Amino acid sequence: MWSFKLLFTALLTFLAFTGAIVAYAAGDATAAAPMAVEGVIAKRQPLIEEVPVTGTINPLRQALLSAEVAGLIHEIHTDIGDRVQKGDLLLKLDxxxxxxxxxxxxxxxxxxxxxxxxxxxxxxxxxxxxxxxxxxxxxxxxxxxxxxxxxxxxxxxxxxxxxxxxxxxxHRVDAPFSGIISLREVDVGEWVEPGTALFELVDTDSLRADFQVPQRYYPRIRPQTRIRVTLDNGQTLNTRVEHKIPVSRSGSRTFLLRTVIDAGSRNPPELIPGMSASAVLQLKSDREGIAVPRDAVLRYPDGRITVWVAAAGSDWGVPVNVREQQVTTGLSFNGMIEIRSGIEAGERVIVRGNESLQPGQQAVLKPAPIATSEADNR
The missing domain is CATH 1.10.287 (Helix Hairpins)
Known part of the structure; x- marks a missing residue:
């Protein structure tokens, strides 16, 4: 009985020892195999400040139509929801x-x-x-x-x-422009006077997005400043500022910013007047800094922010040592993040595969197919 227990114990010890050797060999083999990753070269570039704002989609033309003379309504040729063209007959008086x-x-x-x-x-x-x-x-x-x-x-x-x-x-009321009849206020047999509201006509093909922007940004916004508009359905439109109104609201300390959206284009966005929209203003900050793609930055629950960088003097396509470097970030724009401290311009920063890297591990870098860094990686 005792000999059987001794034999069983010896067998377990042997198996554990063998497993440890196999695990060590596997781990050593893993450490010896460089990991394929993608990277970019950190560079200095003009920095852009992104300012989020909210607003409303409004029509460029919206009119309450009325008759020019008094009279009794004899015929009505349109109704709410109808699309009419410029010059179409809407209503006739007797x-x-x-x-x-x-x-x-x-x-x-x-x-x-x-x-x-x-x-x-x-x-x-x-x-x-x-x-x-x-x-x-x-x-x-x-x-x-x-x-x-x-x-x-x-x-x-x-x-x-x-x-x-x-x-x-x-004695006839024609459509002054093309659009949708959004409101009908009268019916056949009613007497109307000049100025009486008959229909509301809305031009749904020519739209504008109106935003209220904090007044401190007024001097930095120029006509044709880029603005990215996001609709409720998630669709994004890249437009430019058409007008900024030089009047600040006393209560909110904001001014009106307007951008025109072409809804009659080849691929029109799904827009209706009155819907809400959010936007991101892209303002030049008049300074340069180091910026890397957002995917290069790792954030930890304890608040640390790091990037993985290749050793100095490394090149593309060959095994290199990599290290995790803590950094301080700044502005975020166009999928890029400003790095205020922690790395220098010219260092190779890993943007794909960085989540799986371990300290002391080697990696083989290849240029990441990112438009913002493509020119620098060649």
Whole structure:
């Protein structure tokens, strides 16, 4: 019995010893195999400060449409939600009375024109008789005055006809621009006055994003400053500042910043007026610093921030020693992070595979396919 226990104990000891040897050999083999990673060369570059702001998508054109003359609504040719084109008929007022007045004015023009023609004919006859001394000169002058008076009456009648024709044309309401009918306030049979709201028309193809920006950034924003707009659905648009309004709100200490969004482009974003949007202003900071891709930076729960760097004098494609270096970060922009202390320009920084590196491990670096660092890695 005791011999069996001794034999069993010896066997367990042998197996444990053998496992330790195998594990040590495997670990040694792992340590001996350099790990393939990707890196970039840290460089100095102009730094950009990113400022997050929130705002609203608004239409460039939004109008409450009304009639120019008073009248009874006779026809309605559109409804809420309809898309209309510039010049489309939206509504007609009852034109009956205005048509009668215009026709009466046309008849008056015809009547006065006949009187003018008759006066001119009689004036021509008197002028021939005046040459033969058969009529007094005062009669000719009197008839000439009558011709001029009736010509003026004809002109006045023609102007009145034009006025009544213009009023008749204003018995219809046309779309002043293309857009969507977002509101309808009236129905057939209602009496409306000039200024009465009939429809609201919104141009959904020409949109703007309005943002309220802290006033301290006003001097640093220029027309065409880049701004990245993010919609509620996650879609991102890269636009530029069109206008900054030089008026600060006393309560919030902000000013209005406007960027125009082309919703009628080849691939239009899914935008509707009134939806919220967030944006990131990219402002030049007028200074340079070392910046590396965001993937190169590791953050730990204890607050440490580190990057992995290759040993000095290392090159691409050959095994090199790497070390973990604690750093201090600054601005973050365009997928890059400013490194204020911890590394120098020209050092090779690992951006992919750095999460698996261990102290004392070797690695084989190859240039990372990142647009911001591609030129420097060649």
């Amino acid at each position: 034109p009956e009375l205005s048509s009668i007045n215009r026709d009466a004015a046309l008849a008056e023009v015809a009547r006065v024109r006949e009187t003018v023609a008759d006066s001119r004919r009689r004036l021509a006859e008197l002028q021939r008789l005046l040459g033969d001394k058969h009529v007094a000169e005062t009669e000719v002058e009197s008839l000439g005055s009558e011709v001029r008076e009736r010509s003026a009456q004809l002109q006045a009648a023609q102007v009145e006809t034009e006025r009544l024709s213009a009023l008749l044309r204003r």
